[in-house]
Amino acid sequence: MSSDHLVAPADATNLPIARLTLHEQIVTRLRDMVTDGSLPSGQRINEVAVGEQLGVSRTPLREALKTLAGEGLIELVPGRGTVVRKFTLQGVADALEVLKALEQLAAHRACAKATDAEIEMVLNLHRRMMDCYAARDRLSYFKLNQAIHSAILEIAGNPTLARMHQMLQAQMKRIRFIGNERAEKWAGAVAEHEAMAAALAARDGAALAVLLGQHLDNTLERVRDAL
Amino acid sequence: MSSDHLVAPADATNLPIARLTLHEQIVTRLRDMVTDGSLPSGQRINEVAVGEQLGVSRTPLREALKTLAGEGLIELVPGRGTVVRKFTLQGVADALEVLKALEQLAAHRACAKATDAEIEMVLNLHRRMMDCYAARDRLSYFKLNQAIHSAILEIAGNPTLARMHQMLQAQMKRIRFIGNERAEKWAGAVAEHEAMAAALAARDGAALAVLLGQHLDNTLERVRDAL
DNA sequence: AGACTGTGGACTGTATGCAGAATTGACGCA
């Protein structure tokens, strides 16, 4: 047997291979199902039905539901199971307010400590996002948008901050997704992103924080009638 | 039979009786066990052992562990179970930084919209806490301290904000508890609380935010050698 | 007719059982 088999194949990274438990996989699947609407908000989740649909037993499914409840995506009603959380306008406003505080903190930190390579990476994401806007590719735009915000949070280098942000972002994902449907709203968001990219390139944390704040304030307006 | 038996006994409230699932009870028990140190940080959790200790089977216990993992109190290691999360100095600093952002947001909101009764309620907690300090009752002081911070978060009237704050506060609880052991540190914290109470009484959100920020910055120093 | 009560089915909450991965400790070897 040639020793080639002992070295990593060409496409392998050196990262430890992902050891996903069933529980974790279910968590991400359910998160996606909430985002894409196959689990409508307010819907009661039937454990046996969803379990069969995903091909898993109730045990890991229930564990996943507990995790998602901790993230605030669903709610546990004792004796009556779980329902997908329903957002009121006020609830969204509240969440966006917290998101704003977190992202502004991240903005200051990120601008202060980002390497040139990291900034270039974000700007690259931004350019690709703009291409998607030009092509009116809403789904790709949306994913890159989230990636940019997450990247800034990563660069800030505060794992706790990143965790909290991800939780909130997951909650808002569904609503934001339906939010940018109207063309003029989308255009507005794009303009804001241009300004934010410029502030980041200039490492102007204060300016970036202000722009992020405005962006999120406007987000509330954009998603207003998506409820 | 006298109709007296049909009315509620003297000590009964009219609130719906708390329907706690086993899962929820286990969550709070485990949280306490992490705080009081009976589950030392870094310790690997043996499901059968802890299950027997609490008198529950592994299923609800595992569900509780998933919840706590979502809160960041413990970590799930695939194939190897769960361990109580270990904090580095940097990790605590990161968490306190986020806590600061959240509490400052809450400070502004709370000062803006609190009723007189709510402010009086917090000031009352504060006075009771000072009594505990005078009596050197560390445990009661500690609980009232947490209660004050939580109360301000409640008054802010943003459930999402309150949720995030509670998660972080739960993480820091253990460390803070060992933090105030030295008398001079305790005195410093007390002085800061006096100033914060005054700012709240004056409904000066900006001042309260600044004071909270300093308080948390100092908290980091106070807990520094508790790691 | 309307309201209340009892019963059956469905679903959640908890316990237990089983298979596979991980750890420990002994043993052999250098």
Add this chain to the structure above:
DNA sequence: TGCGTCAATTCTGCATACAGTCCACAGTCT
């Protein structure tokens, strides 16, 4: 003595089984 290997044991991950709760519908009584 130190290190690597391998087997036994322990523990986790998942599935299944059982028990208790909720809900809807039908029957009964006023």
